[in-house]
Amino acid sequence: MVAFEGKLGDTLLALSGVRAVLDWLRLRSVRMAVRAVGPYAELIARTGLITQPRGTTPSTWRAAIGDRPGVETHGSTAAVSLVLDPAAPPCWSTDGRAHPDLPARHYLALERRLGIRLPGTAPFTPTLATGPSNLVEELRSGGRLGRLNIAAITATSWPELKDYTAQRYITLAKHIAEAHQTQARLLLIGGNPGDGLRITAETPRRHVQVLRLDGMPADHLADLFPHCHLIVGNDTGLTHLAAMTRSRDGSSPPVIGLYARHSHSKWRTGLPHHHAVATDLSDRMHQGDLCPVRDAIGPDTDVHMDAFPPAALAQVGLELINGVRP
Template sequence: MTLQRGGPLIVPRHHAPLARALPFRRAAGELPSYTSGADMIDERGWSVVLGDRGFGDVLLALGLVQALADGTGRDAELHYEGPRPRLMQRCRLPLSTSLTEGPHTVYTRHGKGFTFHAIPERPQAWLDILDDELVEVHAALPMRYYLAAEQALGVRLPADRAPLPTFMSTERARPFHVVFVSATSWPSRKDYGASGFARIAAVLAQRFLAAWTFTLITSSDAEPMAFDGVKVLAGLDAVDCLDVFASAEVVIGNDTGLTHLAALTERPDGTGPHVIGLYGRHAHTKWTTGRARHHAIATTFSQMLALADRCPVRDHLDDAMWSQSASLADLPAEVIAEFASDLAGWW
């Protein structure tokens, strides 16, 4: 089991994951090799097909949209079309929106000369050499997209890390409010389980006397459930989840799109909740926003994937081959509660 705090990932070289070194020292101010990419794409316009797979894939692919917006003229008018216009209207990236049944797509109004498809299995992790001993690991999927675009455009982009735009809420934090996210695309393999989240709530309530409020967000097709002291919200739309997340001090959830959205939630004062993602069968260093308040608790299998930069989809890896090493059920509720309390400063 691995506990990983959010923010920059700087490690000794001998602890670095298997990844290529950037061809330029980015943190030291070196620039990518010049190409004519930025000028060509700016002139003809662009579109990014975010896909129609999982919600998390779509959110993390906004790193590619942000890269193109940063590198080809920030004044270009952008438009989103797809099934979630209400959510995208809350995005910090200025977008006009329209509702369509096709894939999520963002494009420049003046043209779609170049089309980019955000496919999460493709972009690789990068190591930025800091000195003779240390490297910064750029493994988060949004930054993989961002650095790939930076080298294709041939211009230095402004974000040092965590390039994703945030999503706005008017809600403010309520002390000792904890939100759990059990919704997932694969309940049998990627769900800590409602009863597991209820155990975390019980541990928190037992260890520290406070006016706790616990909320559990589940999918619309989840079995009806009830737990003492836990409010259950079933099938909540993502845009409505924003306000629930903003009201929480801590969000704890499966490795899923709603948990990523929680890490991108921004309150009126610029803050947001601490978010702990629980990772079983995907690399915790990749499937993250990369933001400083997006943390991880990962199984042994997840850590193996992170160090080898492997993908179970692309590389056809069945986590069942590694016995219980990918089981979220083996992550102790006591450890999760302790980590959450440490992040929030409760005890």
């Protein structure tokens, strides 16, 4: 039983740990049924890890794997429980290569714990399958998706430190649209406003048409992100979600994560199209494998998202859209 109840980002980056356990059981030829419970069950099903329909009950012993809230909620009747804690696994080095991202940490830590070389190779992150979406078709038929679609994630649980702000994203989109000599569709992805899904179109600007999407379920966003040409977001779960989605042909748009305080290498999927722009503080967290929260490290400057000028960030985005950067 896969049981996650905590943060979306922690859940997505821990799914490689679920993959490791399933890889181990398959090597041992253990027959198993896998089901997910909790608020992320529909998303987890998109990874292909689930082999049993939701709501059915196994007839033999159960093992629970997930975060601490999920295991505490659903694991009371399990024969064994495994908690995937993002603060626990260290950075691993194997075969002459360092693996600092959390999905690699979870997978390789379990490989060490089980004492056997598992078949997985980097990147260890499961990807999320997408399909036809009524919402995408509605946006497309309404002219809200165009030749250049940019998604910008404004949702965050720490807005005073992680909110890049809508105005900066609009300026960024304007630079990219001007370079392509077209009008960009900027999708501002917000959190849950408390009253469900809300789509609001702003008055079109010369180079940017802004559409605010608030309260959109994560599984709907998973279907929307592959229709974008660039996705930019702060270090948050929806940015990780964007990096893990793929279209039916297996392609994925470039994703840029903005890292002001936390390690730009640890809090990433490890997928090749998931990039990072980081402050000096974030790079110090990367080099020392530190966490500003866990290790009580305060910033040495008041600059947070101000460290990423929209024009400079737009240049990075342009290079990714044009295929210049790997």
